[in-house]
Amino acid sequence: xxxxxxxxxxxxxxxxxxxxxxxxxxxxxxxxxxxxxxxxxxxxxxxxxxxxxxxxxxxxxxxxxxxxxxxxxxxxxxxxxxxxxxxxxxxxxxxxxxxxxxxxxxxxxxxxxxxxxxxxxxxxxxxxxxxxxxxxxxxxxxxxxxxxxxxxxxxxxxxxxxxxxxxxxxxxxxxxxxxxxxxxxxxxxxxxxxxxxxxxxxxxxxxxxxxxxxxxxxxxxxxxxxxxxxxxxxxxxxxxxxxxxxxxxxxxxxxxxxxxxxxxxxxxxxxxxxxxxxxxxxxxxxxxxxxxxxxxxxxxxxxxxxxxxxxxxxxxxxxxxxxxxxxxxxxxxxxxxxxxxxxxxxxxxxxxxxxxxxxxxxxxxxxxxxxxxxxxxxxxxxxxxxxxxxxxxxxxxxxxxxxxxxxxxxxxxxxxxxxxxxxxxxxxxxxxxxxxxxxxxxxxxxxxxxxxxxxxxxxxxxxxxxxxxxxxxxxxxxxxxxxxxxxxxxxxxxxxxxxxxxxxxxxxxxxxxxxxxxxxxxxxxxxxxxxxxxxxxxxxxxxxxxxxxxxxxxxxxxx
Numbered sequence: 001x002x003x004x005x006x007x008x009x010x011x012x013x014x015x016x017x018x019x020x021x022x023x024x025x026x027x028x029x030x031x032x033x034x035x036x037x038x039x040x041x042x043x044x045x046x047x048x049x050x051x052x053x054x055x056x057x058x059x060x061x062x063x064x065x066x067x068x069x070x071x072x073x074x075x076x077x078x079x080x081x082x083x084x085x086x087x088x089x090x091x092x093x094x095x096x097x098x099x100x101x102x103x104x105x106x107x108x109x110x111x112x113x114x115x116x117x118x119x120x121x122x123x124x125x126x127x128x129x130x131x132x133x134x135x136x137x138x139x140x141x142x143x144x145x146x147x148x149x150x151x152x153x154x155x156x157x158x159x160x161x162x163x164x165x166x167x168x169x170x171x172x173x174x175x176x177x178x179x180x181x182x183x184x185x186x187x188x189x190x191x192x193x194x195x196x197x198x199x200x201x202x203x204x205x206x207x208x209x210x211x212x213x214x215x216x217x218x219x220x221x222x223x224x225x226x227x228x229x230x231x232x233x234x235x236x237x238x239x240x241x242x243x244x245x246x247x248x249x250x251x252x253x254x255x256x257x258x259x260x261x262x263x264x265x266x267x268x269x270x271x272x273x274x275x276x277x278x279x280x281x282x283x284x285x286x287x288x289x290x291x292x293x294x295x296x297x298x299x300x301x302x303x304x305x306x307x308x309x310x311x312x313x314x315x316x317x318x319x320x321x322x323x324x325x326x327x328x329x330x331x332x333x334x335x336x337x338x339x340x341x342x343x344x345x346x347x348x349x350x351x352x353x354x355x356x357x358x359x360x361x362x363x364x365x366x367x368x369x370x371x372x373x374x375x376x377x378x379x380x381x382x383x384x385x386x387x388x389x390x391x392x393x394x395x396x397x398x399x400x401x402x403x404x405x406x407x408x409x410x411x412x413x414x415x416x417x418x419x420x421x422x423x424x425x426x427x428x429x430x431x432x433x434x435x436x437x438x439x440x441x442x443x444x445x446x447x448x449x450x451x452x453x454x455x456x457x458x459x460x461x462x463x464x465x466x467x468x469x470x471x472x473x474x475x476x477x478x479x480x481x482x483x484x485x486x487x488x489x490x491x492x493x494x495x496x497x498x499x500x501x502x503x504x505x506x507x508x509x510x511x512x513x514x515x516x517x518x519x520x521x522x523x524x525x526x527x528x529x530x531x532x533x534x535x536x537x538x539x540x541x542x543x544x545x546x547x548x549x550x551x552x553x554x555x556x557x558x559x
Contacts, residue, residue, distance in 0.1 A: 009317050011050065011228060014258055015058070018225075027253065028060035028225045032086070032093070033215065035067040036078035036199075038272035039287040039294040040085045042265055042308070042329070049312035050260070051228060052091040061094030063222055068100050069214050071198040079199070081287070085295040089305045095222075099214045100200045102221055106209050107161065109217065109247045110172060110190060114153045118246055119190060120146055121156040122173045129171070132178075133186055139179035140186045146175065160193050163206035167193045172207075176242065184239050188212055216240040217247060219255040227257045231321065234259045260317040266326045267479040268293040269487050269494055283498060284480070290534075290545050291480040291502050301477060302522050302532025302547030307336040323485060330548045337522060337530045337547065342370045342377060345415065345462045346510040346525040346544075348474055350389035352466065355420060357439045358386040363467065367447060368416045382511050383468040384417050389509050390463050395436055397425060404459040406436070412459035415526065419444040419457055462526045469509035472542040475534065476504040508544070517542065524550075 008016065019025060030051045034040060040048075055062035064086060068074050086093065113119040122129065122145045134140035148156075157172055159165050172191040180186055190213040197203050216239075219227045227240075240257045248254055269275065270293055278284045278292070287294055290301035298308065311332040315324050345368075363385040371377035394405040406412045408422040418440040426435040443452035483489060483497035514523070521533045529549040537543040 010319065011054070011258065011260060011317050012057070015054070015226065018256070023225065025058065025060075028058050029063070029094075029223055030054050030060060030226060030228070031063040031065050031097075031219065031222065031224050033065045033067050033218075034082050035070070035073075036075065036082060037070065037073035038078060038276060039081050039292075039296050041270045041272070041275065041293045041295065042268075042298065042311075043262060043270045043293075044085075045089065045295055045308050046263055046312045046315070046317075047228075047230075048086055048089060048091065049309055050317060052086075052089075052093075053313075054226075055091075055094075060225075062091070063095045063097050063224070064093035065097040065218060065222070066099065067211065067215065067218075068098050068198070068200065069208050069211060071194060071196040071208065074199055076199045081296060085299075088295070088299060089308060097218070097222060098200060099209070099218050100198060102214070102218055103201065103205055103209070105221065106214060106217055107207075110209075110213075111154065111157065113174070113190075113246055114157060114172075115150055116246075117150070117175065119153070119172055119174050120148050121153045121160070121170050122146075122187075122189075123156075123170050125168065126171075129173075129189070133183060134178070136181075136183060140183075142178050143173070143187065146187070157191075160191065160207045161205070163193075163195060165193050165206075167195055169193060174213075174243070182235055182238050184212070184235055185242070188239060212236055212239050213243060216243045216255070216257070219257075220244050220247065220252075223253055224255045225253075227255050229257065229259055230262050231259045231319075233257070261319055261321045263315050263318075264321065264323045264485070265293060265329065266323055266484045267481045267486070268326065269481070271487065274487065274494060281495075283495070290475070290477045293480075300532075300535065301545050302337075302530060303333050304336045304340070304522070307333040310336065325484075326479060327552050330552065333548050334530065334550070337524065339373050340371075341522045341524045341530055343368075343372070343526050344511055344514060344523045345382065345464055346472075346474075346508050346514075346528065346531075347389040347391055347462070347464050347469075348476075348506050348508040348525075348528065349392045350509055351392045351395065351433060352435045353388045353390045353420075353463065354435055354437050355386050355388070355440045356423065356437050360386055362386070363465070366416050366445075380513055382416065382513070383465045385465045385467050387466040388414070388463045389466055389469060390436075390461055392433075394461050395422070395433070397433075405461060406438070406459065411457045412461055413444075413446070413457050414440075415460050415462050416446050417463070418442070418446075419452075419455065462528075464509050464511050466509075468512045470512055470515050470542065472508050472510050472514070472544055474506050474508040474531075474544050474546070476506065476546045478502050478504075510542070510544075514542065515539065522547070 032051045122143045132141040171189045173187045176185045178186045191207045194208050237257045288296035288300045311329050365381040368382050399407045411421045420438040420440045423437045425433050443450050480502045481497045482499045486497040487494040517533045519533050519535045530547040531544040534543040534545045
């Protein structure tokens with residue numbers, strides 16, 4: 001392999017082999033087919049990046065197709081959210097399609113299957129049908145309605161379509177083989193009666209197609225070349241091919257279904273049903289709560305499209321499921337934000353620092369670099385005065401030699417400012433420190449070029465000027481679950497593993513330039529972490545979400 005050339009994953013190898021055989025490059029077409037019954041999560045992001053990434057690699061069209069065959073759970077809100085998420089990740093689809101676009105065609109094909117003896121109306125209950133399915137080692141039992149006449153099946157199916165049949169009165173089943181080794185081939189249900197309004201077709205339809213019937217036929221209609229799905233659909237491939245064979249003609253281009261393994265993420269869940277429970281039970285505020293693994297939640301928390309795409313690319317696609325540690329996703333966020341996030345100063349647990357030999361009433365504006373990783377980012381001015389806030393944990397009255405922050409009779413540097421020396425403290429009646437007094441070296445100003453300014457001290461602290469600081473609500477988000485795989489613990493409900501420390505809210509004090517920050521703006525609070533302005537933020541009351549800490553704080557817990 002040539003140096004620097006990236007090896008192909010097994011999905012790309014499948015495509016390359018097809019191009020060497022009976023496919024032409026112009027045949028290539030992909031699709032991303034979400035069901036609009038919830039918000040997309042990080043698992044969907046991998047599928048989005050796979051399918052749209054293949055589209056970019058092969059300069060092939062990619063359709064965004066909504067699998068909207070279940071009006072009970074699907075809503076326009078979810079359609080809109082999915083479109084926003086795909087666009088935010090930086091992808092463009094060729095066509096916006098819906099399974100509901102094909103309801104009439106699917107119905108017409110089902111009628112033809114009845115006429116050809118490949119489908120029949122079954123009047124049994126769902127429980128009776130399930131009982132007759134058999135087991136993997138025992139064949140199933142044929143329905144007593146399996147040999148209804150074509151005329152009776154057509155009449156019943158039309159009545160189902162017209163809403164003349166109760167919701168659980170009949171189903172349409174494919175007539176395949178009740179002794180097939182693959183139980184999915186044992187006369188699967190194609191249609192069920194649902195008298196529910198659909199978010200696009202309203203009350204036009206009283207029957208709705210099942211996933212296995214709608215999905216492959218939709219791929220066939222759109223002339224998708226490769227239908228990539230996760231491993232749980234591997235047993236469905238035989239049925240996928242069987243259904244397409246019933247509607248295709250000799251010479252028609254038929255899509256291929258191929259499967260890849262899920263990449264599960266630690267300390268989270270990705271079941272849309274369970275994510276909805278988190279919202280409904282009030283454990284989180286909404287689908288886009290920054291603790292949620294939804295793409296909307298990650299965006300609100302401050303993750304970038306580049307970080308998520310890098311994460312998806314780095315974990316790749318494989319043939320075996322595995323659990324990816326969420327720290328890898330956090331690493332991708334840090335790496336991307338490090339390049340683009342301006343450096344600012346904010347103090348989240350403040351204690352007042354008084355520089356006793358700094359002139360009262362005086363202030364100066366110091367030069368501070370915006371981002372050392374980006375020369376084009378320039379610099380800004382930050383105010384300095386006699387009274388500052390520093391982090392409470394950055395001071396100890398007495399400390400050992402390994403404590404390189406402020407203590408009495410020792411020196412540290414204030415970032416972008418001066419060297420100071422701890423002198424004494426003021427305490428309240430409970431013994432809590434309310435003020436730290438220090439002195440500064442006027443000749444040690446950073447960047448002044450004096451000999452004193454070049455003097456080395458071991459500690460550097462961030463700070464904000466009390467007089468100029470703006471007050472902000474700081475939401476310190478952390479992992480939503482304490483357990484690595486919360487929904488895989490035997491005899492325990494995933495709710496038991498909710499992290500009580502997943503959100504802490506504090507009042508922080510920030511440098512004044514941040515008063516103009518807009519929702520979505522990302523910054524690094526120096527020495528603390530990466531933060532994003534929340535959509536709740538206003539000019540009068542800024543709100544910042546912590547995206548990730550500067551370092552993996554959970555690594556210490558695990559060790």
